[in-house]
Amino acid sequence: MPDTATPRLGRRLPRALRGRDSVIVSALLLVAVVACVAVPNFFSDLTVNFLLIDAVPVLLMAMPLAFIIITGEIDLSIASIAGLSAATMGVLWANLHLPVPLIVLLCALVGVACGALNGFLITVVGLPSLAVTIGTLALFRGLALVVIGDRAVADFPPDLTAFATSTVPGTQFPLFMLLALVVVTVFGIVLHLTPYGRGLFALGYSTEAAGFVGIRVGRAKFGLYVVSGLVCSLVGTFWVLRYSTAQSDSVEGLELTVVAAVLLGGVSIFGGSGGIVGVVAGVLLIRTVTYALQLAGLPDTALTIVTGGLLVVSVVAPTVSARISAALARRRGRRPDVGVATA
Numbered sequence: 363m364p365d366t367a368t369p370r371l372g373r374r375l376p377r378a379l380r381g382r383d384s385v386i387v388s389a390l391l392l393v394a395v396v397a398c399v400a401v402p403n404f405f406s407d408l409t410v411n412f413l414l415i416d417a418v419p420v421l422l423m424a425m426p427l428a429f430i431i432i433t434g435e436i437d438l439s440i441a442s443i444a445g446l447s448a449a450t451m452g453v454l455w456a457n458l459h460l461p462v463p464l465i466v467l468l469c470a471l472v473g474v475a476c477g478a479l480n481g482f483l484i485t486v487v488g489l490p491s492l493a494v495t496i497g498t499l500a501l502f503r504g505l506a507l508v509v510i511g512d513r514a515v516a517d518f519p520p521d522l523t524a525f526a527t528s529t530v531p532g533t534q535f536p537l538f539m540l541l542a543l544v545v546v547t548v549f550g551i552v553l554h555l556t557p558y559g560r561g562l563f564a565l566g567y568s569t570e571a572a573g574f575v576g577i578r579v580g581r582a583k584f585g586l587y588v589v590s591g592l593v594c595s596l597v598g599t600f601w602v603l604r605y606s607t608a609q610s611d612s613v614e615g616l617e618l619t620v621v622a623a624v625l626l627g628g629v630s631i632f633g634g635s636g637g638i639v640g641v642v643a644g645v646l647l648i649r650t651v652t653y654a655l656q657l658a659g660l661p662d663t664a665l666t667i668v669t670g671g672l673l674v675v676s677v678v679a680p681t682v683s684a685r686i687s688a689a690l691a692r693r694r695g696r697r698p699d700v701g702v703a704t705a
């Protein structure tokens with residue numbers, strides 16, 4: 363009996379290797395190898411620690427944002443929600459001296475309220491998500507300035523900063539990155555292994571079709587914005603704990619990096635496609651590039667240019683790839699069959 367497993371695997375393997383997730387993972391490995399060779403002091407335990415702990419906020423905010431973009435929407439207010447939560451934490455600590463667990467809970471409620479406002483304006487009022495979240499980006503950042511003013515609260519206990527920057531015993535692997543990977547695993551299971559996750563892809567393909575098959579479009583999108591607000595608020599509290607300071611411009615500008623990482627990781631800006639593995643690789647790729655450039659001595663302006671360039675590439679590359687694939691398919695379709703030509 364002929365063995366059909368090997369040929370079948372041979373047909374499937376090239377398609378898997380051409381997947382967007384595999385391309386991003388390969389690019390991440392290539393960039394890491396080049397950085398280890400070309401950038402002094404990049405290949406060290408300390409580099410792993412700083413690179414991964416810098417990736418924690420981006421990785422956490424990228425998870426709900428990936429879900430939102432898969433449904434065909436966008437959220438540009440994520441960093442502002444985190445900044446407002448950070449400012450709230452600073453005021454609650456400096457003025458009321460509340461216990462830190464209670465402060466974290468109250469900041470989480472602030473994030474949920476911000477996400478609910480975004481979801482209400484988008485799903486109930488019917489406004490475009492791009493316009494809404496650009497407006498709330500400025501609104502939440504302005505509220506952070508109102509809440510804490512132009513001061514910085516920096517009298518947090520050193521034990522909190524030590525906990526936020528702690529590592530797994532015996533390694534330089536950040537403890538909070540381990541917790542972030544647990545969150546990533548949960549999001550990955552929900553997206554790829556549950557009917558709810560499949561429904562999100564359907565929303566991205568066609569809102570009308572998703573409604574016809576029984577998906578409650580408004581409720582699904584509203585829930586995603588609430589979850590996004592919750593996760594962003596936790597990022598804001600982590601930011602305060604790590605740097606032991608809270609001010610109105612905390613987490614400012616990080617939304618560009620998060621959007622670039624999600625799109626670079628294979629989530630289509632038009633919705634309907636994407637995967638968690640690619641998003642994680644996209645986050646680590648951007649952080650690896652920026653950290654290597656920092657070690658090489660490039661200024662912050664150059665890092666912003668690199669991030670913007672990666673964002674442009676992540677948007678343009680899928681379109682160009684799709685057009686090339688379509689052109690090759692049309693060319694193969696016009697190619698005469700060899701057996702017919704020989705006969």
